[in-house]
Structure formats: C-alpha cells, structure tokens
Amino acid sequence: MHKNTAILFLLLCVPFATLLGQEAEVVHTLSVHAGGGFTRNVSDFDVVPEGLDRSGMFGTVRLMWKPEHLLSFGLEAGYQRIYAVNITNAPSPVGPISGNSVLNAIPVLLIFSMPVIDHFEAYVGGGFGFLNSTVEFLGDKTVSSAYTPALMAAGSYFIPLSDDLRLGGELRYTYFDRFVDQNLGLQVLLSYRLTSW
Secondary structure, eight states: HHHHHHHHHHHHHHHHHHHHHHHHHHEEEEEEEEEEEEEOOOOOOOOOOTTOOOOOEEEEEEEEEOSSSSOOOEEEEEEEEEEEEEEEEOTTTTTTTEEHHHHHHEEEEEEEEEEEEETEEEEEEEEEEEEEEEEETTTTTEEEEEEEEEEEEEEEEEEEEESSSSEEEEEEEEETTTTTTEEEEEEEEEEEEEEOO
C-alpha cells in the first residue's frame, strides 16, 4: 500500500515539476533603435523674429533592455534642430546686413517604454540636453553652448520584417527647459534585436 501511494505521489508531482520549470524560464532582450526624420518647433515666442525657421531634421539612437515584464528601459542620444533665424538684407545704420542664428540640441535621455496594443509602444523619458548656438553676422561667427533639462514623450508603431528586425514610425514631443522650447517630430525607425537570453 505504501509503495503504491509513493508511486502515485511521484506521478502527480511530475506535471507540476514540468510547469515550474517552464515558469522559471525568463526572457530578456536587448535591442537598438535608430532613426531620423523631421522636427517642428511649436513654442510660443514672445516676439517672433523675422526670418524664423521652425523646421529642421533630427535623428535618434536608443538602446533598450526589455526584461520579462512589460516595462522596458534604456538610453537615448540624438541630434535635433530647435530653430534657425535667417536675416537677408535687413536695414541697419551701416547698410543692409545678412546673417543667421541656429540653435541645435543633443539630448541624452533615460527612456521607459511599454507596449499599449499590438505593434504600438509608448515612451517617456527625461535627462538633459547640450544646447549649441551658432550666430553669424557681419563676417563674425560666435558659438556658445549650455546645458538644459530635457523631457520627451513618444508613440511608435512597428512592423516586423523578420524575427529580429522591425520597421516603424514614431511621433514624438521634446521639451527643452532652458529657453522653454517645444518640438514635435516624426521619424522613421529601425529596431534590431541584438540578443536575448
């Protein structure tokens, strides 16, 4: 009787041991996203300078780690035009003058993401940006730089091209605190899974 009970107990334990072994399996992925696109400054200026160009190009690279749960996180760096001002033949006491001013940013952000629905992911992030201002007037060129807190929020839609490669589009909002600049951007992204374990 004891022998039969022991065999029955062992037979009942085998399926549970198999299930526990499957649950212990944890999948992590490390992927890189790279892309570029078009950005538009949507800030409210107290005085809108003549020759203001709100449009420009931007690009991003991010490295994302996805553990077994839904929340992923990583680092992002990029390059972004904030705005430019182009002046041509403006009247002055010394005659017509021309020049330009350009403000660019290199944001470095800690990013968090979560899938919302199939193929769609939401992102939020924060960090800082290197601001680079270049002014050229009357043959003189002045370059200055500064730091600023930076925030971003984005939504990306990806289409799988293979097991490791995805193609996507992203709409994003970026905020640079120093001059209260806000940019909306639209970019094309490639996502490649480097490894999983």
